[in-house]
Amino acid sequence: MNINRFSTENLAPTEWHTDDQIKEIDMQLYFPSCYSHLAPVVNDISTLTNDVSKVGDGRLDAEGLKTLAGLFDKAANLTDGDTAKGLRLRSDAIRNGYSTKIIEELNLLNDALSFVGGNISSWYGKHVGGFATCFATCTNVELTQTCDSVLWCKDMLHDYIAGINSRLSMLEIPKYVACDLVFMSGEGASHPKHIAYFLPEDEGFKCSPIKKTHYFSNVHCAQINKISAELLSEFSKHDYYGIDIVTLGALGVLGHEYGHFITLPETNFRIVSQNDRWSSIMYQEIAADVFGFLILAEVWGPMKGFPLEQSCTYYLGELLRYANRGFGRFPDSDGMLFQLNYLLHFSALEISKDYTKIRITDPELVVAAMRSLARCIIESLLKNDIKLLRDFELNFGVKSGLTEQLSPFLAQLGKKGVPSLSYQTQGI
Ligand SMILES: [Zn+2]
Numbered sequence: 001m002n003i004n005r006f007s008t009e010n011l012a013p014t015e016w017h018t019d020d021q022i023k024e025i026d027m028q029l030y031f032p033s034c035y036s037h038l039a040p041v042v043n044d045i046s047t048l049t050n051d052v053s054k055v056g057d058g059r060l061d062a063e064g065l066k067t068l069a070g071l072f073d074k075a076a077n078l079t080d081g082d083t084a085k086g087l088r089l090r091s092d093a094i095r096n097g098y099s100t101k102i103i104e105e106l107n108l109l110n111d112a113l114s115f116v117g118g119n120i121s122s123w124y125g126k127h128v129g130g131f132a133t134c135f136a137t138c139t140n141v142e143l144t145q146t147c148d149s150v151l152w153c154k155d156m157l158h159d160y161i162a163g164i165n166s167r168l169s170m171l172e173i174p175k176y177v178a179c180d181l182v183f184m185s186g187e188g189a190s191h192p193k194h195i196a197y198f199l200p201e202d203e204g205f206k207c208s209p210i211k212k213t214h215y216f217s218n219v220h221c222a223q224i225n226k227i228s229a230e231l232l233s234e235f236s237k238h239d240y241y242g243i244d245i246v247t248l249g250a251l252g253v254l255g256h257e258y259g260h261f262i263t264l265p266e267t268n269f270r271i272v273s274q275n276d277r278w279s280s281i282m283y284q285e286i287a288a289d290v291f292g293f294l295i296l297a298e299v300w301g302p303m304k305g306f307p308l309e310q311s312c313t314y315y316l317g318e319l320l321r322y323a324n325r326g327f328g329r330f331p332d333s334d335g336m337l338f339q340l341n342y343l344l345h346f347s348a349l350e351i352s353k354d355y356t357k358i359r360i361t362d363p364e365l366v367v368a369a370m371r372s373l374a375r376c377i378i379e380s381l382l383k384n385d386i387k388l389l390r391d392f393e394l395n396f397g398v399k400s401g402l403t404e405q406l407s408p409f410l411a412q413l414g415k416k417g418v419p420s421l422s423y424q425t426q427g428i
Contacts (some may be wrong), residue, residue: 005326006410006417008399017329022191023417023424025326027222031182031427033136035113039428041075042183044305045117045134049186052132058187059119060132068117069094075115082111092120107210111378113138122187130204131187143178146247147254150300160299161262164371165378174198174211174261178250180218184423191420192325193382195220196253198415213257219421220249227419228317231324236358238313249314251300255292260284262291264382278331283381283389285335297367308363316360324413327398334398341402343369355408
């Protein structure tokens with residue numbers, strides 16, 4: 001089946017691409033050898049969650065959750081220290097639900113290997129609700145420290161955001177932990193792959209006073225090096241040569257996370273969501289991308305020695321990777337297409353005459369255009385102005401005339417399947 005993923009006809013934002021449209025790219029996950037004795041338990045967890053995610057509604061029922069909790073206990077008995085404590089606390093949460101006490105205790109742990117499992121939230125647009133998933137991560141201490149270090153200069157960030165609009169404020173963001181994924185099973189191992197989970201919200205506990213973002217550095221870097229790099233090399237003359245993509249990727253996602261927490265006093269996303277939920281999510285992702293890019297390019301990049309050109313190349317790679325997923329299946333991708341149209345319209349990006357290449361005309365122009373887009377977002381999304389949001393979407397969204405003009409370039413992108421990672425796990 002060869003469906004044009006860049007068609008604006010019959011957009012039904014419900015399902016992800018079918019397996020025959022996906023071009024799988026192998027990625028190795030390395031389960032730590034010092035925990036190899038957990039292999040039988042981890043394999044049982046994998047079988048349980050994989051089987052459930054393929055049948056019925058894809059959710060663990062009460063019996064399945066009890067089995068998963070029992071397997072977490074079994075793993076706890078085979079480990080010690082904070083890793084064992086973490087497994088026991090999570091098994092308690094799977095059985096009885098989260099309590100603030102469990103979350104507080106989990107937050108104090110320094111567990112070398114961390115397991116998360118249950119019915120975990122997926123992409124908005126792919127499915128509604130949580131699905132059987134289990135994953136394990138090892139914290140990347142150095143990268144987490146690098147991310148923490150940019151947060152020490154909060155005043156600088158606040159001044160920068162106030163420079164865009166003095167009424168903007170930044171809410172407290174969740175703790176950000178950079179880690180490497182070492183095991184994934186169930187729905188989380190299907191397509192497309194997640195690069196971050198928001199806990200305990202994605203586990204179904206929405207009102208926790210303590211929130212943590214688990215950013216999967218190794219998965220994001222594999223997506224950058226195996227997918228974005230390919231797109232850049234095929235469709236542009238830009239590349240990642242000499243760029244520390246591990247740090248830039250972690251800071252880029254952290255910036256995006258910050259972008260989600262920048263608001264005006266009157267901002268109320270529910271007003272926009274009630275009118276059109278898909279569009280609301282898309283605009284919230286655009287806001288996060290735009291503010292995140294500006295923070296990376298103008299605050300943290302200079303602080304950490306990343307020239308503006310590098311931040312722009314990173315951004316263009318991400319833009320191509322998300323836009324390449326097509327229309328109507330993923331709000332982040334529709335949001336990236338919007339940004340692509342905007343940047344092309346204001347000449348910050350340029351497409352070659354034969355529609356085969358895209359280039360950054362001038363990094364300073366990218367910043368100027370993104371500042372301009374930030375102002376559009378402030379006037380529309382952050383002020384709950386539905387009419388203005390509709391107007392912007394007509395001008396720059398997937399169904400706009402600009403998308404029509406871009407179609408020969410999109411046709412080039414669409415000649416290939418949608419690349420997506422496929423996990424191969426070593427060590428269990
Ligand atoms: Zn986001």
